[in-house]
Amino acid sequence: MHYPEPISKLIDSFMKLPGIGPKTAQRLAFYVLNMNEEDVVDFSRSLMKVKRELQFCSVCGHITDVDPCYICTDKSRDRSIICVVQDTKDVIAMEKMREYQGMYHVLHGAISPMDGIGPEDINIPSLLERLKDENVKELILATNPNIEGESTAMYISRLVKPIGLKTTRLAHGLPVGGDLEYADEVTLSKAIEYRTEL
Structure with missing residues (x-):
């Protein structure tokens, strides 16, 4: 089955996640397609926030948004x-x-x-x-x-x-x-x- 490029790319992106096979990736992609735009924007912001705002604690290596982390302080x-x-x-x-x-x-x-x-x-x-x-x-x-x-x-x-x-x-x-x-x-x-x- 051939999908339009945006859906196809989204399916490929979901398949990069652990435990997500082609059928699950397809279900997730079509679920996103049916979401309202505001929820999709919030979802994408959450993904970007995780990548941009989280780091590893310089003391213990735990994931944190402040360095050193809450455990080390x-x-x-x-x-x-x-x-x-x-x-x-x-x-x-x-x-x-x-x-x-x-x-x-x-x-x-x-x-x-x-x-x-x-x-x-x-x-x-x-x-x-x-x-x-x-x-x-x-x-x-x-x-x-x-x-x-x-x-x-x-x-x-x-x-x-x-x-x-x-x-x-x-x-x-x-x-x-x-x-x-x-x-x-x-x-x-x-x-x-x-x-x-x-």
Whole structure:
């Protein structure tokens, strides 16, 4: 089926999103076509705002509209603990449980030789800089419990071992092969509570 170019381009744009196949992209494109113009303009403004106004926190790497982010500027948080996560969505998942009150460090990925991602391709150097602060007493490695996450956790634990810093890993109440962002609050809470030293 041949569509006019604007619809065809919109379908192609939706297909660039994860989990969106041709049929879903087509449904979304025709839904947009039937929306009133004001809603379409608001939708496009929201997309542009996300790209133009959000950035990564210069301290922890979390997504923010002010730098440093609200977590890094919160004086009530425990600065002696840093929880290392793979993605900003993982910070949001951890914050939902409302039990962890330490700091974060977002790696923006995991070591994955199969995908050509090495330690230098993720946010490890700035983590090592943060660990020079004598106030940091514990590093929680909360990377995903899959091959890439485990490899990344082991790599970081070997890097920090000479420092003598207490290094823990989330307990394996989380399903192997799963992602933090999909875990429920109870599972995350138990995983933090029963973390073990590496």
